[in-house]
Amino acid sequence: MTIFLASVGFGLVTSSVLAIAAIGFTLQFGVTDVLNLAYGAVMIAGAFLAYLLNSHGVNVWIALVVAVAACAGGSVLLNAGVYAPFQRRGTAPITMVIVSLGMTLIIEFGVQAIAGGTSVSYAMSNGPTVSAGGFTLTAAQFAVIGLSLLVMAGTHVLLRYTKLGKAMRATAANRTLARNCGIRAGRVIAATWAITGALCGLAGVVFAMDAGSFNATSTDLFLVLILAATFLGGPGQAYGAMLGAVIIGLSTEISAAYITPSYKYVIAFAALLIMLGVRPTGLLGKAA
């Protein structure tokens, strides 16, 4: 029972990290129509930027804020400099995915070229261990869960109650129509890259905190989890991504407690392939 509870605890932390990442990923795809596989690379770039500051004595939570801002800016630039020009040219979606794979190599191995191939960790205090309802988690882990809940609530408020969120949803549904209705699609898309980039940076740093030690290629496998959560909930669906993140996060960690941890990704993988094969619109999506 303790193993189970402990794994649920880890699962909640993983789900929290995953939810932040998956919400960003799915919104990015839904609104901008770019299936940006370089998302994981941007995450790890953010994590390393925070490490760079942290290793020079900056508190990791302040470093986190800087990484979030940098990833927001970086993602806007990534779109303006690479994806948007390709899209303006009418590049096919599949070619966009190949471009994003190219960007993955450039960013990920660019980070590795600078940071070296070794694993690093943040110098941070995990705070006192807190036990609540049978779970034993560190204060830092509770902070990650709290941040994730904040992001989910914020996403809800953004999409439901703000003008920008409504414009994002309209753009996601039909870009041309949105533009004809007077929505400045260009601005909405730039704002989306900034918001999702910020989520990406946040996800990168909390992922690195959660992982303990990380290197430039650590997010390769985490991207599989993000994709699984996204497709489980239905691509482009923010609420679906939240649901998907909880399911994938819990199931990977609980399965890791009972079978070898190295295979914990298999569940995510199976979930992803089944969704792709059977219901590509996701659990919350419309039937095909």
Added chain:
Amino acid sequence: MNSYYLINLLIYAAVDAMACLGLSQQFGVAGVTNFGFIIFQAAGGYTAAILALPRDSANGGFQSYLGGLNLPFPIPWIGAAIVGGLIALPFTFLVGRRLRGDFAAVGLLVTAVLMNLLATNYRPLLNGDAGLSLIPQPLQGEYNPQASGYQWVLAAISIVLCGAVYLFVRRITESPYGRSLRAMRDNDTVADSLGKNLLSLRTTMLVTGGAIAGLSGAILVSYITTWSPAAWGYAETVVLFAAVIIGGAGNHRGAILGAILVPVGFEEVTRYIPTSNNLPPNLIPSLQWVAIGLLIVIFLWVRPQGILPERKRVARAVPRPAAPPDGTAPPDQTARPDQAASPDQAAPPDQTEPSAIVVAPATVPLTTTKPRGEAAQPGAEPAPPPHDHEVVLQAVDVVRDFGGLRAVAGVSVSVRRGTLTGLIGPNGAGKSTLLAMLAGTLPVTSGQICYLGRDVTSLPAYRRARLGLIRTFQLAAEFKRLTVMENLLSAVPGNRGDSMRGALAGPRYWRGDENAAIARATALLEQFGLEAHASSYAGELSGGQRRMVEIMRALMAEPRVLLLDEPMAGVHPRLARRIGGELVALAAGGLTVLMVEHELAIMDEFCDPVVAMAEGAVLAQGTMSELRSRSDVVEAYLVG
């Protein structure tokens, strides 16, 4: 430069070129973006290894692996190609008609990542992270693998096999089957609507590409004698993609060039970078990956067609016989007498003759189609009279929902043989949706579609197309990177070369069918006044010309019922009237046409009856003048 270095270079070049040819066939020709390509090479490598290795105890027991069959050369290589092909089968569910190409690609990419993870962590299967080593080289019992002569022979065999693969993929690509693959690459929905079985085409591509990749893996392990997960990370696939994109996707020589420039070139160039202790570890390999990423992005931007772009295929002019070969049909004969003599409705005459009617008055006698029509007259059933006005296509209470929106709400329509039925209605009335459901492009939410007295509701679009139910599309639907001539030829059913087997049998096997098709297409092009553009890429034509290409292509598909979605949009009015006149002539020959059109003058002149739809339902049906007298129709459409 010693011979060892050169042999090494040659074998790597041959292996990479072979893999790139497989990928070029899948991605460049057929548009199947297989981001998991490296799995197939890995599977080939492992298969060759465990077929050649002795039982695990024989190597001192330090490795554990499945199999260990100790089989002699060349069985391990053959086995590798077979396994490489077979493991493609589980992936076919990703590449059917339903899933977007980019989602399927992501599924394959994730599979590659996970397979590598599993092979790394699960030791009993393939010795895990450490991988297999001491893999026996071909015939190492009889010859000394260290001898330079042996290695030269191995290199020569690799190059010969690579050449064989090149000839193999070229034979496929340059056949009518290859044209179908390229049509699917350019627009899969349209290829589907012309009778191409996408699932079968893509599965064949995954299997052949997988077999080629498997063989390349086998050659590689036979040379390097080790194989481990580190050799086939997902990023290795990206390297091969970079090679194919840079060399020129769709051009097999480009694939070979790309293989020499990218995987081979990178290894060789970095060999000459002086190693310095001042450089951080991993810097050079990291920068190599960065450079590959940059090459992909820059090439896709600056020269997306690659260094050697896809070759334009110009059809050979087919000499027209002065008189029909069998002498039974004088050149000036119209189709009518033929029609009476033609067999039942399933045989081509019903379909080819309509074009003959139109063409016959022109200077071009359709002699080339006649042997074909007559060859297909085995039974002597009497032809049904073309003007029996029997119902050939019927929608019964058809409904289509898009999420919460009911686009078509219980429509019943009957289309009678030999008529030119018009379909009008305001935007959003559900006309195109109805057409798509009739053709099978969209499944019905509920209701029934009957065609030639048969329930075809559950038949996929390509099967309906093969029965002669052909549609065109409202939006531009030409195969952009096929020439106009190729667009027309791609639709011809029953070409002997339009199958994997026919393609491999070679041009001599299908040349006759191809020439007949070219002659038909040429006649059609002359009739529509587009013969000057036969060798232009369809993507370079004007909007009106593309519409005409689409109509001609649909006619080449030998339709019995033609569903046209705004065929005259963007076409010059004079030309539109000519097309209308030709459609009337075709209808007189037994062809049935259902046409969505906004230009009411066209409807007035050519269509009878006309069906008016509004808000997903049929409002009225009758002649145009009857419709004009109905106030509800006028209100819904003619005025508003």
